[in-house]
Amino acid sequence: MTISEKTNAIRNRMDIAAQKANRNPNDIKLILATKTVEPEAVREALIFEKNFVAENKVQELSRKAPQLKADKVEFHFIGHLQSNKVKEVLKYADCIQSIDRIGLVDILHKQLSAEGRMLNILMQVNTSYEESKFGISPEEAAALASYISQHETLRLNGLMTIGKFGGTNSETQACFQLLCAVRNELERLNLPNTRLTELSMGMSGDFELAIATGSTMVRIGTAIFGERIYPDSYYWDESK
Ligand SMILES: *Cc1c(COP(=O)(O)O)cnc(C)c1O
Numbered sequence: 001m002t003i004s005e006k007t008n009a010i011r012n013r014m015d016i017a018a019q020k021a022n023r024n025p026n027d028i029k030l031i032l033a034t035k036t037v038e039p040e041a042v043r044e045a046l047i048f049e050k051n052f053v054a055e056n057k058v059q060e061l062s063r064k065a066p067q068l069k070a071d072k073v074e075f076h077f078i079g080h081l082q083s084n085k086v087k088e089v090l091k092y093a094d095c096i097q098s099i100d101r102i103g104l105v106d107i108l109h110k111q112l113s114a115e116g117r118m119l120n121i122l123m124q125v126n127t128s129y130e131e132s133k134f135g136i137s138p139e140e141a142a143a144l145a146s147y148i149s150q151h152e153t154l155r156l157n158g159l160m161t162i163g164k165f166g167g168t169n170s171e172t173q174a175c176f177q178l179l180c181a182v183r184n185e186l187e188r189l190n191l192p193n194t195r196l197t198e199l200s201m202g203m204s205g206d207f208e209l210a211i212a213t214g215s216t217m218v219r220i221g222t223a224i225f226g227e228r229i230y231p232d233s234y235y236w237d238e239s240k
Contacts, residue, residue: 003044006224010207011048017211028211031076033059033203033221035235036228039067045224046071054078054097054219058236060084060087062216065092077237078160078200078219080134083107096162098198100136105148112153120155120234122200123148125182127175128164132233135161141182142189149191155189158198158216161185163206165232172206174211212226 001010007030015025033050034042042053042064051072055061057081065075077093080100086107089096099105099121112119123145126135135145141159148156161179164170183196202210204223211218222228 003041003224004047007045010220010223014211016210018173021099021212023169025206027216031100031200031217031219033078033219034064034225035221036227036230037065037221042068043071046073050074052076052217058082058089062088063094085093086111090115095157095172097122098124098134098160099148100124100134100148101155102144105144105151108154109151109153117118118153118155120157122149122158122160122198124160125179127161127178128167130165132165133162133236138178138182142186145194146190146191149194156194156195156196158196162199162236163203165199167205169209173213176201176215180206180214196225224225
């Protein structure tokens with residue numbers, strides 16, 4: 001299958017999973033996770049009226065985003081964001097899904113205030129409690145969300161998580177259910193500037209389960225672009 005055909009096949013599987021869960025397929029976005037994929041190959045997957053591309057590393061985003069500018073793409077950042085790369089990532093990202101600490105909120109707010117604009121963000125929650133994963137712990141999520149809501153440059157639209165690495169179906173589902181529970185807890189706080197409509201969860205191996213559990217954004221790489229040469233932990237580690 002070509003990349004376009006694989007993209008279509010994934011979208012079909014997403015729609016079927018949504019229908020099985022009595023959900024509207026239009027409520028679930030396909031985010032192309034394009035780390036290590038060159039722009040020519042990414043372009044083959046841009047088959048929808050509106051397309052979503054996500055990168056893990058700022059350097060890769062700044063190299064590739066300008067080459068895809070003409071292709072009606074909304075760019076998301078899903079990797080660990082180092083504070084010294086905030087200015088650079090803001091040149092290209094329409095949404096940052098990986099907000100995980102107060103220090104990052106401060107730096108983003110300062111820069112966005114200087115630029116006089118707002119940014120859509122999601123908060124990354126570490127639902128698997130794995131040390132290798134970034135994200136705020138579920139217990140600290142309310143405090144971070146409340147802090148974010150006090151900064152008018154940041155629009156918190158929901159939560160993102162990565163399911164347990166190599167987990168069983170039920171372990172992965174527990175991660176997704178925990179993200180829903182955190183969302184419900186935050187909703188009860190009635191925070192200003194906060195919507196919490198998006199749940200970004202599900203990857204190539206678990207997106208149907210994620211859709212059954214309430215996902216509104218699935219992030220797909222391998223199932224469309226093929227296997228990567230580096231392990232995922234490489235992209236989740238800020239020191240590399
Ligand atoms: C790579 C990556 C994905 C996509 O993973 P696949 O298994 O290749 O579909 C999703 N989310 C994040 C944060 C990633 O780094």
